[in-house]
Amino acid sequence: MVAITVPCTIDQIPLVKCPKAANAAVPTIDLSAPGAAAAVADACRGVGFFRATNHGVPAALAEALESRAGAFFALPHKDKLEHSSARPFGYGSKTIGPNGDVGWLEYLLLSVGSSTIQASSLPPSLRAALEEYTVAVRAVGTRVLELMAEGLGLADRSALRRMVVDATGSDEMVRVNHYPACPLASSVTGFGEHTDPQIISVLRSNRTGGLQIMLRDGRWVPVAPDPDSLFVNVGDALQVLTNGRFRSVKHRVVAPEAGKQSRLSVIYFGGPAATQRIAPLPELMRDGEQSLYREFTWGEYKKAAYKTRLGDHRLGPFELP
Numbered sequence: 590m591v592a593i594t595v596p597c598t599i600d601q602i603p604l605v606k607c608p609k610a611a612n613a614a615v616p617t618i619d620l621s622a623p624g625a626a627a628a629v630a631d632a633c634r635g636v637g638f639f640r641a642t643n644h645g646v647p648a649a650l651a652e653a654l655e656s657r658a659g660a661f662f663a664l665p666h667k668d669k670l671e672h673s674s675a676r677p678f679g680y681g682s683k684t685i686g687p688n689g690d691v692g693w694l695e696y697l698l699l700s701v702g703s704s705t706i707q708a709s710s711l712p713p714s715l716r717a718a719l720e721e722y723t724v725a726v727r728a729v730g731t732r733v734l735e736l737m738a739e740g741l742g743l744a745d746r747s748a749l750r751r752m753v754v755d756a757t758g759s760d761e762m763v764r765v766n767h768y769p770a771c772p773l774a775s776s777v778t779g780f781g782e783h784t785d786p787q788i789i790s791v792l793r794s795n796r797t798g799g800l801q802i803m804l805r806d807g808r809w810v811p812v813a814p815d816p817d818s819l820f821v822n823v824g825d826a827l828q829v830l831t832n833g834r835f836r837s838v839k840h841r842v843v844a845p846e847a848g849k850q851s852r853l854s855v856i857y858f859g860g861p862a863a864t865q866r867i868a869p870l871p872e873l874m875r876d877g878e879q880s881l882y883r884e885f886t887w888g889e890y891k892k893a894a895y896k897t898r899l900g901d902h903r904l905g906p907f908e909l910p
């Protein structure tokens with residue numbers, strides 16, 4: 590097989606039709622408030638996305654990571670490329686996934702195993718900051734998965750967290766995305782529209798906007814950046830586990846325009862072990878309710894996902910007529 594590297598230039602990156610709508614649609618949930626479980630479930634049944642406050646991640650950890658990541662991305666391109674050999678993990682620039690998706694960004698995608706970042710070659714200070722942050726954000730993921738289970742009315746509040754943070758061999762990742770200001774055009778795609786395949790994603794960004802989510806009625810709305818909050822996404826696997834009650838949210842990022850600060854985001858993805866069966870939780874099913882999906886394992890879904898383009902409807906082939 591011959592590997593062809595296609596150099597990606599700005600004119601190969603698609604533009605995004607930007608919405609004029611305001612930011613009203615994103616529910617904000619105080620994770621420490623009574624009633625948080627019901628609010629989380631409501632948000633996940635609605636838009637599939639919410640802003641979490643009082644999450645307990647110390648600002649200092651996020652800021653330390655932001656500054657170390659900023660220093661990393663400021664390195665000469667050839668130095669960063671030294672971290673790009675372990676596809677899909679490591680450093681990437683402009684290309685996303687193996688099937689031709691491109692965006693105005695560079696990133697680090699790292700696998701998390703027992704809270705350790707699996708990439709020994711990273712600068713030690715960046716690796717340490719990422720590990721500390723990951724431990725903290727994982728704890729938020731754990732708490733949110735418990736709130737989701739409670740909000741769904743599951744007797745076992747650990748039913749969801751057991752698939753991710755407590756499971757051996759679970760598939761957890763951290764991604765650091767850096768979107769430099771784009772000098773040549775506005776509305777340039779940073780990260781094209783997609784849903785996250787996993788159970789849950791927890792995002793934090795700096796003060797630069799660009800993230801947009803799709804509402805249930807198909808409208809795109811911008812998400813106002815807020816470095817003090819975390820943003821939680823429902824992923825495809827959670828949509829299946831809840832037989833469509835929770836909705837995997839479509840989202841995308843528009844690159845900052847010339848003169849703006851670059852955008853830096855860090856996302857924790859909580860996925861289960863490869864052997865985990867993904868099917869609606871029996872306790873949720875009403876009498877006579879049929880599964881909307883044929884059964885699959887996370888390993889199968891992941892394999893299928895890596896054959897798709899970013900914007901494809903990945904659950905499509907698993908939907909039952």
Ligand code: GA4
Pocket residue numbers: 677685686687688690698762764783784785786787858894895896897898899
């Ligand atoms: C989208 C969510 C996460 O960023 C990610 C992405 C992954 C990658 O960048 O390697 C994928 C994409 C994401 C879904 C479809 C496939 C796989 C790129 C791609 C085209 C890390 C993930 O798990 O799925």
